[in-house]
Amino acid sequence: MSDLAANPQVSPNTLAQLRLQYGLDQPLQKKYFSWLSNVAMGDLGFSFVYQRPIRELIAGRVWNTVLLNGIALGLAWIFGIAISLAAAEKRGLGWLANVASTLLVSTPTVLLALVLLALAIPLGLPVGGIGGLKHLILPVCAVSAVWLPVVIRHARAALDQALREPYITTARAKGVTRTRVLVHHALRNALNPLTALFGLSVSALLSASLPVEVIMGWPGIGQLTYDAVLKRDIFLVMDLAMVSALLLLAGNLLGDLLAYISDARLRQ
Amino acid sequence: MTLLRRAAWCVLAVALLVSIAPGFFALHPPQRQFREYPYAPPGVHGGNVFLLGTDEFGRDVYSRICYGASVSLLLAPAAVGVSLALALLLGMIAGYRAGWVDTLVTRLGEVFLALPWFYFVIALRAALPLHLSPRAAALTLFALLGGLGWAVPARLFRGITRRLMSEDFVQAARALGAGRSRVLFVHVLPGLWPAARAQLLLSLPAFILTEVNLSFLGLGITDPTPTLGNLLTPLQQYSVLTSYPWMLAPAVVIMLVFLALQEVSQQQRSSTWDQ
Numbered sequence: 001m002s003d004l005a006a007n008p009q010v011s012p013n014t015l016a017q018l019r020l021q022y023g024l025d026q027p028l029q030k031k032y033f034s035w036l037s038n039v040a041m042g043d044l045g046f047s048f049v050y051q052r053p054i055r056e057l058i059a060g061r062v063w064n065t066v067l068l069n070g071i072a073l074g075l076a077w078i079f080g081i082a083i084s085l086a087a088a089e090k091r092g093l094g095w096l097a098n099v100a101s102t103l104l105v106s107t108p109t110v111l112l113a114l115v116l117l118a119l120a121i122p123l124g125l126p127v128g129g130i131g132g133l134k135h136l137i138l139p140v141c142a143v144s145a146v147w148l149p150v151v152i153r154h155a156r157a158a159l160d161q162a163l164r165e166p167y168i169t170t171a172r173a174k175g176v177t178r179t180r181v182l183v184h185h186a187l188r189n190a191l192n193p194l195t196a197l198f199g200l201s202v203s204a205l206l207s208a209s210l211p212v213e214v215i216m217g218w219p220g221i222g223q224l225t226y227d228a229v230l231k232r233d234i235f236l237v238m239d240l241a242m243v244s245a246l247l248l249l250a251g252n253l254l255g256d257l258l259a260y261i262s263d264a265r266l267r268q
Numbered sequence: 269m270t271l272l273r274r275a276a277w278c279v280l281a282v283a284l285l286v287s288i289a290p291g292f293f294a295l296h297p298p299q300r301q302f303r304e305y306p307y308a309p310p311g312v313h314g315g316n317v318f319l320l321g322t323d324e325f326g327r328d329v330y331s332r333i334c335y336g337a338s339v340s341l342l343l344a345p346a347a348v349g350v351s352l353a354l355a356l357l358l359g360m361i362a363g364y365r366a367g368w369v370d371t372l373v374t375r376l377g378e379v380f381l382a383l384p385w386f387y388f389v390i391a392l393r394a395a396l397p398l399h400l401s402p403r404a405a406a407l408t409l410f411a412l413l414g415g416l417g418w419a420v421p422a423r424l425f426r427g428i429t430r431r432l433m434s435e436d437f438v439q440a441a442r443a444l445g446a447g448r449s450r451v452l453f454v455h456v457l458p459g460l461w462p463a464a465r466a467q468l469l470l471s472l473p474a475f476i477l478t479e480v481n482l483s484f485l486g487l488g489i490t491d492p493t494p495t496l497g498n499l500l501t502p503l504q505q506y507s508v509l510t511s512y513p514w515m516l517a518p519a520v521v522i523m524l525v526f527l528a529l530q531e532v533s534q535q536q537r538s539s540t541w542d543q
Contacts, residue, residue: 206386
């Protein structure tokens with residue numbers, strides 16, 4: 001609105017009319033509560049820049065972000081735990097996992113995304129955009145790489161701790177195979193501290209996926225947020241921040257559920 | 269001290285020196301354009317030494333990295349300092365005073381934690397004009413990072429303060445008539461240092477990364493002032509990314525600093541265990 005006010009071609013009359021139309025002449029608390037009640041009823045307002053209801057804009061994008069982050073999250077946790085299990089079995093692999101995770105955790109996401117993009121052509125993968133499964137590969141790699149080293153680190157520490165417990169020795173003495181001890185006895189107990197990290201991982205991935213979406217042209221809410229900031233559509237930015245908070249809340253809820261499922265003690 | 273640790277400390281020392289005195293290390297002024305040599309590979313061109321090549325305007329990448337490091341690597345620690353000081357203060361007060369103060373600080377922190385970090389920073393950045401002068405942009409980033417980063421450490425410090433409050437030595441100090449500020453600053457604060465140090469080493473890379481990401485996207489400090497983030501911006505062009513590998517040098521600097529920080533923080537962890 002201040003941009004319009006600075007424009008000499010817009011008359012004060014038009015400005016006053018616009019203010020009236022969008023309710024900008026109302027006091028702040030009234031504006032806030034009308035916004036709140038609209039949001040509660042699913043009306044996110046209207047984007048001035050895109051000239052479309054914000055709800056439509058976000059609805060078309062949010063599932064792309066959920067898809068990207070969901071797959072990246074799943075892959076980071078599954079691969080992270082699998083690598084830690086393998087590393088617990090073989091010392092040499094453990095060293096390799098250490099070096100790789102240290103390198104990976106030190107790589108800025110933007111750099112990784114850029115390098116992956118540079119590799120897209122030689123690998124025959126699409127550069128940006130959305131479509132089939134092939135389009136997902138690079139963004140998912142870039143996003144999940146943010147959390148993979150963290151999982152490896154914590155899972156290895158938790159497994160190390162669990163493997164030192166007396167019940168492991170008991171199980172081994174009773175003749176349970178190494179693999180079974182590792183998966184059924186050590187991992188089961190190591191999972192418990194890891195579930196506390198789940199909510200954190202959702203937050204980290206959402207943050208990392210914003211630059212990745214921008215660089216790789218993935219049409220999610222991260223890219224939309226970036227565009228909205230550049231086009232100065234403050235309402236859209238605000239609603240998108242709220243949606244990202246909702247996604248984070250959903251992730252935390254999922255984390256609590258997983259903790260409940262993985263730990264029998266919580267169910268009693 | 270192993271060789272790796274020594275190397276890590278060396279990297280950090282060099283990074284600090286360059287950040288404090290970029291003019292001493294740089295070979296050219298960071299804004300000087302050698303227009304005859306755009307995208308020149310590393311080497312000597314017409315009597316000018318370009319250690320890490322030049323960018324699209326013929327500016328020396330090495331010199332720009334020196335000045336960029338000075339912005340990026342000094343801004344982040346300063347912001348971490350502010351956010352940790354805030355976190356210590358709020359965490360200690362919340363831990364010391366149960367009741368509504370504690371509730372207020374805890375709930376406020378939870379509001380901060382409900383938003384993914386980068387969305388939070390970007391949403392607040394959006395409220396400001398798009399184009400800021402380098403000085404204003406640096407100040408904005410400093411305020412954003414320092415003002416938003418306290419929530420996680422404050423929660424940690426509050427928990428430790430609560431635990432320390434029930435310790436005998438704190439109880440004894442209170443019984444002897446020590447006031448609130450004496451209890452907090454003389455008896456509780458020393459107990460928070462190890463956690464604060466660990467948090468410092470966690471926040472530092474995170475803040476550097478946030479600045480890099482924001483400046484890379486053009487929402488932080490923008491060209492012509494170099495930072496480690498906006499030096500990477502030209503790489504968004506595919507041709508630059510694939511044809512001029514020396515443009516990746518700023519990213520290598522960031523990685524080296526992060527690797528060194530990690531090595532040092534591992535040492536910190538093991539030395540606290542030894543105690």
